[in-house]
Amino acid sequence: xxxxxxxxxxxxxxxxxxxxxxxxxxxxxxxxxxxxxxxxxxxxxxxxxxxxxxxxxxxxxxxxxxxxxxxxxxxxxxxxxxxxxxxxxxxxxxxxxxxxxxxxxxxxxxxxxxxxxxxxxxxxxxxxxxxxxxxxxxxxxxxxxxxxxxxxxxxxxxxxxxxxxxxxxxxxxxxxxxxxxxxxxxxxxxxxxxxxxxxxxxxxxxxxxxxxxxxxxxxxxxxxxxxxxxxxxxxxxxxxxxxxxxxxxxxxxxxxxxxxxxxxxxxxxxxxxxxxxxxxxxxxxxxxxxxxxxxxxxxxxxxxxxxxxxxxxxxxxxxxxxxxxxxxxxxxxx
Ligand code: SAM
Numbered sequence: 001x002x003x004x005x006x007x008x009x010x011x012x013x014x015x016x017x018x019x020x021x022x023x024x025x026x027x028x029x030x031x032x033x034x035x036x037x038x039x040x041x042x043x044x045x046x047x048x049x050x051x052x053x054x055x056x057x058x059x060x061x062x063x064x065x066x067x068x069x070x071x072x073x074x075x076x077x078x079x080x081x082x083x084x085x086x087x088x089x090x091x092x093x094x095x096x097x098x099x100x101x102x103x104x105x106x107x108x109x110x111x112x113x114x115x116x117x118x119x120x121x122x123x124x125x126x127x128x129x130x131x132x133x134x135x136x137x138x139x140x141x142x143x144x145x146x147x148x149x150x151x152x153x154x155x156x157x158x159x160x161x162x163x164x165x166x167x168x169x170x171x172x173x174x175x176x177x178x179x180x181x182x183x184x185x186x187x188x189x190x191x192x193x194x195x196x197x198x199x200x201x202x203x204x205x206x207x208x209x210x211x212x213x214x215x216x217x218x219x220x221x222x223x224x225x226x227x228x229x230x231x232x233x234x235x236x237x238x239x240x241x242x243x244x245x246x247x248x249x250x251x252x253x254x255x256x257x258x259x260x261x262x263x264x265x266x267x268x269x270x271x272x273x274x275x276x277x278x279x280x281x282x283x284x285x286x287x288x289x290x291x292x293x294x295x296x297x298x299x300x301x302x303x304x305x306x307x308x309x310x311x312x313x314x315x316x317x318x319x320x321x322x323x324x325x326x327x328x329x330x331x332x333x334x
Contacts, residue, residue, distance in 0.1 A: 006064070017068070017262045019263060022072070025072045030125075032165055046268045049082055054297070066232050072268070074101070075110055084098065107122070111149070122158045124162055125162075154186070161248075162178070162189050166209040190248035193250065194207050195252050197276075199326075233250075235250045261311070264304070275309050
């Protein structure tokens with residue numbers, strides 16, 4: 001198959017990256033991500049693995065070159081490896097990269113099969129190296145399972161990037177240690193600002209830590225030089241001279257990354273969000289289930305991309321305490 005030119009949005013951005021939340025369920029309850037008593041979706045609302053493959057196939061035909069499966073926790077979905085295998089068969093046939101974001105708890109079991117399916121890189125969320133802090137952030141997680149998953153991924157030949165959400169007063173004193181640990185094991189580190197998505201019990205104003213501040217503090221100890229390295233996502237990367245690895249910063253709050261946005265996001269119910277921080281969406285499940293051929297699906301995708309907004313309007317401050325978008329990150333897929 002020839003590589004299709006991407007569909008272009010109203011602001012001239014080619015859409016080459018689809019993030020797919022394959023389930024809203026997760027085996028952890030990170031305090032900035034989910035409420036403790038989340039109500040999950042009924043099975044009938046969720047696209048089957050075959051339907052997800054079909055929708056992804058339509059996106060690849062329309063020029064998407066990179067697919068990231070996320071969630072919820074993608075590896076808790078039953079038989080998700082069969083989806084990785086069917087999507088992996090598209091690599092080199094329109095698709096350049098198949099990857100995932102995971103909390104790592106199930107990675108030890110699946111790392112080798114993911115590599116065999118064509119996955120080359122994995123993002124693992126790990127906000128702290130301290131077992132007690134990890135249990136506190138995730139509400140009940142055990143850090144050793146995630147660490148085991150990370151090292152299984154490395155052993156399977158996958159490049160590992162560690163994602164950490166920067167949380168004021170929780171992990172802010174750990175970034176030096178995390179950068180050193182990542183350097184020691186050959187991982188890149190990416191820090192993320194917390195985004196106001198979905199109602200949660202803790203106060204986001206108390207959680208929010210601007211990464212401009214974190215970067216300035218890191219510079220007191222590390223030599224960070226800007227690089228053009230890109231993974232197709234929103235992070236801005238710096239080389240870390242002392243470790244030979246990179247650190248990335250995802251800064252939706254202090255510096256929006258919208259101008260270069262090449263992404264759209266599909267939820268496990270087949271809802272397509274054109275922006276992480278806006279509510280407009282297209283119901284692709286209805287189209288998929290109405291027609292066996294993909295013409296209507298491709299039409300609906302083009303139609304949705306033609307409505308992609310310029311950017312998000314995230315705000316976290318003491319006057320605006322409500323979430324900027326009502327849905328949690330686990331719905332849209334982080
Ligand atoms: N369960 C997988 C994991 O833990 O990576 C994938 C889904 S999780 C929603 C994806 C990423 O979104 C994680 O790195 C998580 O830390 C991040 N995340 C969740 N809620 C967030 C928020 N409100 N602001 C910023 N990042 C968030």
